[in-house]
Amino acid sequence: MKLTLGFSPCPNDTFIFDAMVNGKIDTEGLQFDYFITDVEELNKKALTTGTDITKISCHAYAYVADKYLILDSGSALGYGNGPLLVSRRNIDVSTIDKLRIAIPGRLTTANMLFSIAWPEALNKTEFLFSDITDALKSDEADAGLIIHETRFTYKKEGLVKIADLGEYWEHLTGLPVPLGVIAVRRQVPYDTALKVNRIIRRSIEFAKSSQTSEPASFISLHSKEMDKEVMNNHIRLFVNDFSLHLGDQGKKALSELYRIASAKRIIPAIHERIFLT
DSSP states (O other), X not given: OEEEEEEOSSHHHHHHHHHHHTTSSOOTTOEEEEEEOOHHHHHHHHHTTOOSEEEEXXXXXXXXXXXXXXXXXXXXXXXXOOOEEEESSOOOGGGGGGSOEEESOTTSHHHHHHHHHOTTOOOEEEOOGGGHHHHHHTTSOSEEEEOTTHHHHGGGGTOEEEEEHHHHHHHHHSXXXXXXXXXXXXXXXXXXXXXXXXXXXXXXXXXXXXXXXXXXXXXXXXXXXXXXXXXXXXXXXXXXXXXXOOHHHHHHHHHHHHHHHHXXXXXXXXXXXXXXX
């Protein structure tokens, strides 16, 4: 059986899926027709034509919960890894509502968390995540939400941190920060979806067992930030125990995110069962 699979070029995703798509582990008879693109493009594709298995922002998932279930393996959530709000200069957080904000996509979880924290900050412009630092330096925005690799490189660009949305979330809830999940179409047979979940977990375990200080060629090929130290730091931060198993805490974090966001009318209320298991 062949399934379509979409994930991002970020090192955590290519680390997770390398063994799965490159024949390094047992895939239990399943084949994967995969493509790699920016997470906001993955979000939009899930909303329209659909993909059998996809990485998707927790924010975007709220709009396709009737079509997808969240897998137990492959997610990006944890402590100390939330999006950052940065700027060219120090800014008083009391003025954020009035600023021009660069965001990495309206359906990103970064934008969702920012909207929870500053619901009145509505002057937002979308940029590809990797272009936000340049947008700030060219004065196209006063502050920007950075994610992925730029989280590790913004200081080199002469930017300063204004707020940590991960810290905000952790103080608000005491729970890990939910960023992205792997979702499977509800039309995929349940037994097949369980296979996919096992294969992703097996792929992560393989990657972790064979990890060295040198990022695998598959990771380096697709990373926009080619510095090996940055890639390794990215993987260490975003591929963690929650990536192997959401567990009760991971599921609670996602459920709480959707409860708070729907109460603030950022997303519609979700009534469906959202987890595969």
